Amino acid sequence: MVTISAFARTAALVGDPARAGMLAVLMDGRALTASELARAAGVTPQTASGHLAQLAEAGLLTVARQGRHRYHRLASPAVARMLEGVMAVAAGATPAPARPSARPPGPRDAALREARTCYDHLAGRLAVAMADSLVARGAVELGEDGGALTPSGEEFLRGLGVDLAAASETNRPRRRVFCRPCLDWSERRPHIAGALGAALLATCLDRDWLRRSEGSRAVAVTPAGRLALGRAFGYGRPCACGDAA
Amino acid sequence: MVTISAFARTAALVGDPARAGMLAVLMDGRALTASELARAAGVTPQTASGHLAQLAEAGLLTVARQGRHRYHRLASPAVARMLEGVMAVAAGATPAPARPSARPPGPRDAALREARTCYDHLAGRLAVAMADSLVARGAVELGEDGGALTPSGEEFLRGLGVDLAAASETNRPRRRVFCRPCLDWSERRPHIAGALGAALLATCLDRDWLRRSEGSRAVAVTPAGRLALGRAFGYGRPCACGDAA
DNA sequence: CGCGTGCTTCGGCCCCGGCCGAAACGGCCG
DNA sequence: CGGCCGTTTCGGCCGGGGCCGAAGCACGCG
Numbered sequence: 118m119v120t121i122s123a124f125a126r127t128a129a130l131v132g133d134p135a136r137a138g139m140l141a142v143l144m145d146g147r148a149l150t151a152s153e154l155a156r157a158a159g160v161t162p163q164t165a166s167g168h169l170a171q172l173a174e175a176g177l178l179t180v181a182r183q184g185r186h187r188y189h190r191l192a193s194p195a196v197a198r199m200l201e202g203v204m205a206v207a208a209g210a211t212p213a214p215a216r217p218s219a220r221p222p223g224p225r226d227a228a229l230r231e232a233r234t235c236y237d238h239l240a241g242r243l244a245v246a247m248a249d250s251l252v253a254r255g256a257v258e259l260g261e262d263g264g265a266l267t268p269s270g271e272e273f274l275r276g277l278g279v280d281l282a283a284a285s286e287t288n289r290p291r292r293r294v295f296c297r298p299c300l301d302w303s304e305r306r307p308h309i310a311g312a313l314g315a316a317l318l319a320t321c322l323d324r325d326w327l328r329r330s331e332g333s334r335a336v337a338v339t340p341a342g343r344l345a346l347g348r349a350f351g352y353g354r355p356c357a358c359g360d361a362a
Numbered sequence: 363m364v365t366i367s368a369f370a371r372t373a374a375l376v377g378d379p380a381r382a383g384m385l386a387v388l389m390d391g392r393a394l395t396a397s398e399l400a401r402a403a404g405v406t407p408q409t410a411s412g413h414l415a416q417l418a419e420a421g422l423l424t425v426a427r428q429g430r431h432r433y434h435r436l437a438s439p440a441v442a443r444m445l446e447g448v449m450a451v452a453a454g455a456t457p458a459p460a461r462p463s464a465r466p467p468g469p470r471d472a473a474l475r476e477a478r479t480c481y482d483h484l485a486g487r488l489a490v491a492m493a494d495s496l497v498a499r500g501a502v503e504l505g506e507d508g509g510a511l512t513p514s515g516e517e518f519l520r521g522l523g524v525d526l527a528a529a530s531e532t533n534r535p536r537r538r539v540f541c542r543p544c545l546d547w548s549e550r551r552p553h554i555a556g557a558l559g560a561a562l563l564a565t566c567l568d569r570d571w572l573r574r575s576e577g578s579r580a581v582a583v584t585p586a587g588r589l590a591l592g593r594a595f596g597y598g599r600p601c602a603c604g605d606a607a
Numbered sequence: 608c609g610c611g612t613g614c615t616t617c618g619g620c621c622c623c624g625g626c627c628g629a630a631a632c633g634g635c636c637g
Numbered sequence: 638c639g640g641c642c643g644t645t646t647c648g649g650c651c652g653g654g655g656c657c658g659a660a661g662c663a664c665g666c667g
Contacts, residue, residue, distance in 0.1 A: 119453045119548075125382035127452040132374025133655075138366045151614060164656055166615055176454065185613050185664045195454060195545075199447035206444045207372040208364045209421065263508040263542045263556060297508045300440075302364040311508060378625075396644065409626055411645055430634045430643050 130175055131203060135160045136168045140177070140191075140200055145234040145334040148181065148188035197236040201310075205300040228335040230303045232327065235334075238299070238314030239321070243338070243352060245304045247317065250350040257296060259307055264296035266313060277349055279320045281313075321346075375420055376448060380405045381413045385422070385436075385445055390479040390579040393426065393433035442481040446555075450545040473580040475548045477572065480579075483559030484566070485546050488583070488597060492562065493543075493553045495595040502541060504552055509541035511558060522594055524565045526558075566591075 131137055138158035143149065149157075155165035169189055172178040177196050181188045191197050232243040239247070251257045256270025266274075266281075275281060299310035309317065321327040326342030338346065346352040376382055383403035388394065394402075400410030414434055417423040422441050426433045436442050477488035484492070496502045501515025511519070520526060544555035554562065566572040571587030583591065591597040 119449050121383045121386055122379060123452045124386060124449055125377055125379045127377075128373050128382060128448050129377030131448075132370055132372075132377035134367060134370045135655080137370035137373060141366055141369060152612095160655090161657060162614065163616080163658085167655085170615085177451065187614070193454070195447070195450050199444070199451045202440070202444035202447040203373050204364050204369055205440050206422065207368045209438070209440060260557075263510075265508075265510055312505075380625080397642095405625090406627060407644065408628085408646080412625080415645085432644070 127175065127177075127199075130172060130177060131200070133168070134158075135164065136172060139165070139168065139172075139189075142334075143178070143189065143191050144197065144200055144236055146191065146197070146236045148190035150186045150188060154189060191236070194236070201235075201299055204302045208300065208302045228330070228337075229333070232336045232338060233334040234318065234329070234336060235299060235301075235308075235310070237318065238308075238310045239318045239327075239336070240299070240301050240308055241303060243346070244308035244314075245301055245306050246352050247346075247350045248298075248306075248308045250352075251309070257309065257313075259296075259298050259309070264298055264309065264311075264313075266296050274317075277320065278324065279316050281316065372420065372422075372444075375417060375422060376445070378413070379403075380409065381417060384410070384413065384417075384434075387579075388423070388434065388436050389442060389445055389481050391436065391442070391481045393435035395431045395433060399434060436481070439481070446480075446544055453545065473575075473582075474578070477581045477583060478579040479563065479574070479581060480544060480546075480553075480555070482563065483544070483553075483555045484563045484572075484581070485544070485553055486548060488591070489553035489559075490546055490549045490551050491597050492591075492595045493551075495597075496554070502554065502558075504541075504543045504554070509543055509554065509556075509558075511541050519562075522565065523569065524561050526561065 131140060135158040139154045142154065142157045151165055151169055152162055154169065155162045158165060158168075160168075169178065169180070173180050173189070176192055178189050179192045181190075191200075230241055232239065232241040234240065235244075238244070248257075248259065251270065252259055254270075254273070255267060256273050258265050258267065271281060296309060296313040297311035298307035299314070300306070301308050308314070318327075321342065322329070324341075324345065325339055326345050327336045327338060329336055343353060376385060380403040384399045387399065387402045396410055396414055397407055399414065400407045403410060403413075405413075414423065414425070414432075418425050418434070421437055423434050424437045426435075436445075475486055477484065477486040479485065480489075483489070493502075493504065496515065497504055499515075499518070500512060501518050503510050503512065516526060541554060541558045542556035543552035544559070545551070546553050553559070563572075566587065567574070569586075569590065570584055571590050572581045572583060574581055588598060
């Protein structure tokens with residue numbers, strides 16, 4: 118039985134601005150050092166240290182000591198899902214009441230909105246466009262609570278070089294159960310998460326269609342990627358994805 | 363773009379013990395009055411009123427005025443999913459460090475562990491047994507991130523009188539996308555949520571196999587239910603479900 | 608071996624936010 | 638109309654917890 122106090126404690130850990138900032142940065146699935154996280158959260162190292170100790174103690178983070186650095190990462194996909202859930206609610210909640218002090222979207226934010234990693238899969242305009250394209254061609258079916266890869270989708274993705282067998286291995290079940298919608302907080306529309314989303318991202322990185330940026334969750338589309346993603350998903354064409362959908 | 367502050371604010375709303383208690387009670391999907399929620403959270407009505415105002419303002423709750431009562435309920439399935447996510451992390455996090463002051467499981471807790479509602483579907487030992495049985499007979503496939511109803515499962519459930527067409531209507535997509543695992547925080551094993559889970563609960567209530575208890579999330583198994591659920595899912599038999607699975 | 612660096616611990620400050628008592632508001636009933 | 642009850646608003650109290658400066662460890666390197 119989960120006590121109310123443990124329940125509240127877990128949420129409260131996410132509810133502090135400094136800790137929330139750290140967790141948001143860790144959402145891309147990478148492991149970061151305490152100092153990097155301190156900078157990301159805008160606090161001094163000693164404050165960050167306290168926060169990280171709490172998060173680790175509660176099982177939200179795992180730490181790996183390596184030399185004199187300590188690398189922190191999200192402890193499990195369950196933690197990432199929880200954070201996604203909070204983000205989805207936060208996105209749908211207050212439609213920006215009045216915060217003109219918040220910086221207007223800068224160039225770096227633009228890159229993030231275009232394409233970024235979200236724990237272990239892609240997010241941003243590119244990811245939403247891919248999801249739209251896959252749904253439009255009948256390759257996947259997406260609901261609010263789950264999704265499925267159709268036989269024709271299986272064939273299509275195999276043709277693209279996506280390693281579906283490896284994707285299945287990371288999950289128990291046999292087929293069609295590794296597809297899950299994840300509400301994109303910049304686009305406010307779903308993209309594909311789960312093992313299938315991870316496999317898609319892995320494929321894009323393997324084939325050098327996308328490259329991670331240093332020190333950011335943004336990913337850049339290479340020229341080869343622009344060609345391949347354009348052909349496969351209509352990415353980059355004026356209006357392949359339905360704005361009115 | 364979801365700002366870090368909105369993200370943290372949302373989590374912080376869940377992170378207060380009094381609000382967490384209210385939200386946990388509302389997880390069964392029912393609408394409750396402010397006084398009921400105050401009692402559930404163990405605070406005075408005026409304190410509860412403040413909390414409820416915050417939750418409504420942030421879009422976590424919707425309120426419906428009815429006479430001199432105000433009924434509060436979770437604003438959307440997204441909110442329920444977020445709370446589920448937090449519960450799952452809280453359950454996996456601290457394996458009861460040392461809290462002997464917490465009451466030992468009483469008879470009421472026993473009923474809750476046996477069978478209860480979880481937003482719009484079943485949870486507890488019964489729900490886990492149903493999920494196990496459905497997986498064992500190949501009716502559904504459950505992964506960590508999603509699930510699917512197989513054709514044979516579709517037939518089996520239709521034979522039980524589950525209204526799959528109505529279940530589909532509540533979700534956009536055409537088929538097989540309304541099945542989702544939900545980690546049971548008393549059993550620590552997955553049960554079936556999503557539209558399919560809701561349809562199963564609706565069927566059990568319709569056929570009077572289960573009855574809601576007044577003022578609690580617990581549900582009671584009727585004699586007819588014991589028979590029907592035993593036949594359909596092996597519920598009640600000594601070891602029909604695999605403990606070693 | 609001693610310095611620099613990454614990280615943690617300790618102590619004290621201070622503010623945010625939850626809590627309740629008292630009182631006002633509004634619908635309902637007798 | 639008067640009393641009642643569910644709910645809200647206001648004001649003041651108070652405690653938990655975040656924050657930082659300073660100091661203490663641990664690790665690696667020259």
